[in-house]
Amino acid sequence: xxxxxxxxxxxxxxxxxxxxxxxxxxxxxxxxxxxxxxxxxxxxxxxxxxxxxxxxxxxxxxxxxxxxxxxxxxxxxxxxxxxxxxxxxxxxxxxxxxxxxxxxxxxxxxxxxxxxxxxxxxxxxxxxxxxxxxxxxxxxxxxxxxxxxxxxxxxxxxxxxxxxxxxxxxxxxxxxxxxxxxxxxxxxxxxxxxxxxxxxxxxxxxxxxxxxxxxxxxxxxxxxxxxxxxxxxxxxxxxxxxxxxxxxxxxxxxxxxxxxxxxxxxxxxxxxxxxxxxxxxxxxxxxxxxxxxxxxxxxxxxxxxxxxxxxxxxxxxxxxxxxxxxxxxxxxxxxxxxxxxxxxxxxxxxxxxxxxxxxxxxxxxxxxxxxxxxxxxxxxxxxxxxxxxxxxxxxxxxxxxxxxxxxxxxxxxxxxxxxxxxxxxxxxxxxxxxxxxxxxxxxxxxxxxxxxxxxxxxxxxxxxxxxxxx
Amino acid sequence: xxxxxxxxxxxxxxxxxxxxxxxxxxxxxxxxxxxxxxxxxxxxxxxxxxxxxxxxxxxxxxxxxxxxxxxxxxxxxxxxxxxxxxxxxxxxxxxxxxxxxxxxxxxxxxxxxxxxxxxxxxxxxxxxxxxxxxxxxxxxxxxxxxxxxxxxxxxxxxxxxxxxxxxxxxxxxxxxxxxxxxxxxxxxxxxxxxxxxxxxxxxxxxxxxxxxxxxxxxxxxxxxxxxxxxxxxxxxxxxxxxxxxxxxxxxxxxxxxxxxxxxxxxxxxxxxxxxxxxxxxxxxxxxxxxxxxxxxxxxxxxxxxx
Numbered sequence: 001x002x003x004x005x006x007x008x009x010x011x012x013x014x015x016x017x018x019x020x021x022x023x024x025x026x027x028x029x030x031x032x033x034x035x036x037x038x039x040x041x042x043x044x045x046x047x048x049x050x051x052x053x054x055x056x057x058x059x060x061x062x063x064x065x066x067x068x069x070x071x072x073x074x075x076x077x078x079x080x081x082x083x084x085x086x087x088x089x090x091x092x093x094x095x096x097x098x099x100x101x102x103x104x105x106x107x108x109x110x111x112x113x114x115x116x117x118x119x120x121x122x123x124x125x126x127x128x129x130x131x132x133x134x135x136x137x138x139x140x141x142x143x144x145x146x147x148x149x150x151x152x153x154x155x156x157x158x159x160x161x162x163x164x165x166x167x168x169x170x171x172x173x174x175x176x177x178x179x180x181x182x183x184x185x186x187x188x189x190x191x192x193x194x195x196x197x198x199x200x201x202x203x204x205x206x207x208x209x210x211x212x213x214x215x216x217x218x219x220x221x222x223x224x225x226x227x228x229x230x231x232x233x234x235x236x237x238x239x240x241x242x243x244x245x246x247x248x249x250x251x252x253x254x255x256x257x258x259x260x261x262x263x264x265x266x267x268x269x270x271x272x273x274x275x276x277x278x279x280x281x282x283x284x285x286x287x288x289x290x291x292x293x294x295x296x297x298x299x300x301x302x303x304x305x306x307x308x309x310x311x312x313x314x315x316x317x318x319x320x321x322x323x324x325x326x327x328x329x330x331x332x333x334x335x336x337x338x339x340x341x342x343x344x345x346x347x348x349x350x351x352x353x354x355x356x357x358x359x360x361x362x363x364x365x366x367x368x369x370x371x372x373x374x375x376x377x378x379x380x381x382x383x384x385x386x387x388x389x390x391x392x393x394x395x396x397x398x399x400x401x402x403x404x405x406x407x408x409x410x411x412x413x414x415x416x417x418x419x420x421x422x423x424x425x426x427x428x429x430x431x432x433x434x435x436x437x438x439x440x441x442x443x444x445x446x447x448x449x450x451x452x453x454x455x456x457x458x459x460x461x462x463x464x465x466x467x468x469x470x
Numbered sequence: 471x472x473x474x475x476x477x478x479x480x481x482x483x484x485x486x487x488x489x490x491x492x493x494x495x496x497x498x499x500x501x502x503x504x505x506x507x508x509x510x511x512x513x514x515x516x517x518x519x520x521x522x523x524x525x526x527x528x529x530x531x532x533x534x535x536x537x538x539x540x541x542x543x544x545x546x547x548x549x550x551x552x553x554x555x556x557x558x559x560x561x562x563x564x565x566x567x568x569x570x571x572x573x574x575x576x577x578x579x580x581x582x583x584x585x586x587x588x589x590x591x592x593x594x595x596x597x598x599x600x601x602x603x604x605x606x607x608x609x610x611x612x613x614x615x616x617x618x619x620x621x622x623x624x625x626x627x628x629x630x631x632x633x634x635x636x637x638x639x640x641x642x643x644x645x646x647x648x649x650x651x652x653x654x655x656x657x658x659x660x661x662x663x664x665x666x667x668x669x670x671x672x673x674x675x676x677x678x679x680x681x682x683x684x685x686x687x688x689x690x691x692x693x694x695x696x697x698x699x700x701x702x703x704x705x706x707x708x709x710x711x712x713x714x715x716x717x718x719x720x721x722x723x724x725x726x727x728x729x730x731x732x733x734x735x736x737x738x739x740x741x742x743x744x745x746x747x748x749x750x751x752x753x754x755x756x757x758x759x760x761x762x763x764x765x766x767x768x769x770x771x772x773x774x775x776x
Contacts (some may be wrong), residue, residue, distance in 0.1 A: 038557055042515070046593060048594075371583075430582070433576060
């Protein structure tokens with residue numbers, strides 16, 4: 001799978017102007033052969049069931065198509081690397097003479113326009129959809145999608161505190177989401193507390209759980225910590241399934257009270273939202289309210305994170321991420337630093353969880369499995385750990401895109417009637433995570449602004465932001 | 471008493487499967503210090519490979535002897551799963567050497583998600599049952615209450631195959647040049663490279679051996695439970711990792727010992743306490759061991775150098 005003649009050509013002096021076609025073809029052929037070998041049992045045969053009996057159906061065509069695709073991609077990759085190596089080997093006229101200076105990075109260019117743009121679109125989204133779709137009820141699907149994306153943006157930003165800023169890989173983040181959701185569900189159904197009282201309570205409870213789970217894992221190093229948080233996440237889910245007296249087990253808790261407009265319910269009759277404001281009743285009022293609610297919650301998460309980064313605790317997080325030993329030597333209390341990261345990250349997870357419960361009106365343990373944690377982690381990783389706008393973009397792409405693709409009819413025409421992009425969503429998540437680590441381990445937007453600035457802003461290129469061992 | 475002996479037999483069978491998977495975790499951790507999160511899914515994949523070839527052999531080629539079929543299936547599954555193990559290391563882990571420390575773990579999570587969903591997309595989401603392959607049991611003794619303590623041929627096959635393969639594996643690690651290279655890389659990779667060991671090749675072979683042992687575990691799992699689904703990699707994977715950690719990660723006898731202990735704990739917990747909380751027990755052991763005795767039973771305490 002490696003072609004030494006091509007990859008090393010940039011380093012050696014003799015740069016071949018045309019790339020070695022023979023070697024590339026040979027290598028691509030070898031890659032294709034391996035792909036074919038990998039696909040023999042799993043792709044070439046499909047197990048199908050008739051009654052209790054399993055039987056096999058062969059589909060070598062699929063395996064051959066995949067092999068051909070891999071061959072083509074590999075060959076294209078070779079051509080690309082070779083041409084890039086050639087370009088890099090030829091020095092440009094300016095390179096030697098001009099002094100090295102820090103140009104505003106691509107990230108700064110993007111962020112200058114992207115942030116107000118995204119914010120504007122997010123704020124005006126329901127109005128835009130209303131105008132495009134031409135009616136409240138017609139725009140329901142799109143606003144629901146907006147709510148879904150924003151929930152993941154918020155979760156991503158919450159996890160970003162733990163993973164992106166403090167560098168603690170948390171594989172059980174969904175546990176805090178579950179704690180938030182169940183807090184609201186249980187408090188509202190048993191004690192009749194309103195959403196606005198439960199929301200802070202859910203956050204506090206989740207933060208409390210963050211501390212409880214964070215405390216034992218303080219001494220652990222990166223990957224052990226990740227595995228223990230995974231274990232905690234699974235334990236919480238299994239307890240939710242099995243503690244039937246309190247959580248109603250796998251059946252979940254249903255008929256959770258809906259959100260109210262600060263006390264005014266979204267009902268049709270007397271004293272409802274529509275009547276109070278003199279509007280015609282529509283169920284969409286509640287959906288739009290939920291949209292703005294999650295938007296505010298997400299922006300709150302972002303705002304708090306950005307502020308915390310500038311505080312001593314935020315800088316301590318980033319120092320901890322870069323090198324724990326150096327951090328400790330400089331007198332930073334790593335215990336407190338880690339615990340605050342866990343607690344604050346968990347708190348936002350709890351807020352998002354109670355929002356989830358109020359939106360769905362139903363919670364069950366199945367919504368909080370490991371895959372959910374992995375999806376949130378994928379969003380953070382692909383967004384570029386530590387980058388806020390990157391996380392938002394990743395959430396839009398990873399959550400929104402498969403939903404949109406599902407409704408494109410021409411894809412069905414190409415791939416057949418049963419084609420559902422959602423089936424391939426997680427598959428691509430996995431590939432994306434690997435590709436991201438191999439290709440740009442710091443994420444799509446890997447450049448970040450320094451939190452502390454002396455006199456003027458200077459860009460730090462992604463290659464310089466390299467981590468220590470911590 | 472009868473229940474105790476019966477559970478002991480069941481626990482040891484389960485434990486040998488966990489032990490086989492745990493070796494894959496412990497070897498990889500020993501040599502490159504990463505948690506190969508995808509190993510559980512490699513195990514699941516190997517069970518699917520075994521299932522498909524078992525069907526090919528019995529229904530298409532008409533091999534009637536189950537033992538012969540199983541033997542051929544075992545060999546094929548080991549070869550093909552090794553290829554997967556090699557490819558995964560080559561594509562997802564090798565480029566990351568020298569990257570920041572969490573990168574391989576994140577990549578491994580990606581591989582894990584990819585593998586389970588790849589199998590789901592390719593083979594469907596339903597459980598795949600096989601016809602019971604070997605049914606016979608040997609009644610060891612009968613208790614007073616009429617409760618038979620029995621050991622099935624399946625269990626004997628699983629334990630014997632595990633023991634034989636572990637012996638071969640032990641010989642490879644202790645006596646061959648590959649094993650020496652492996653142990654050298656484990657101690658000091660840079661020094662090993664200076665002494666002329668091909669480190670990349672050794673690491674690749676480590677993944678190949680780990681994957682082939684996982685394939686044995688996968689085939690045995692299929693034989694024992696007779697059913698496999700795409701989601702079956704996660705929980706056995708975590709339990710085997712627990713076994714590796716409990717035995718002392720990096721230690722090969724520790725992995726087998728840990729596997730047996732985890733298997734016994736799981737069956738006894740299910741028999742005497744509650745079957746619902748058996749996974750909670752496994753996850754709790756994982757957390758407790760990692761927090762309070764991270765070097766495990768047979769492992770060396772880790773010294774962090776600056």
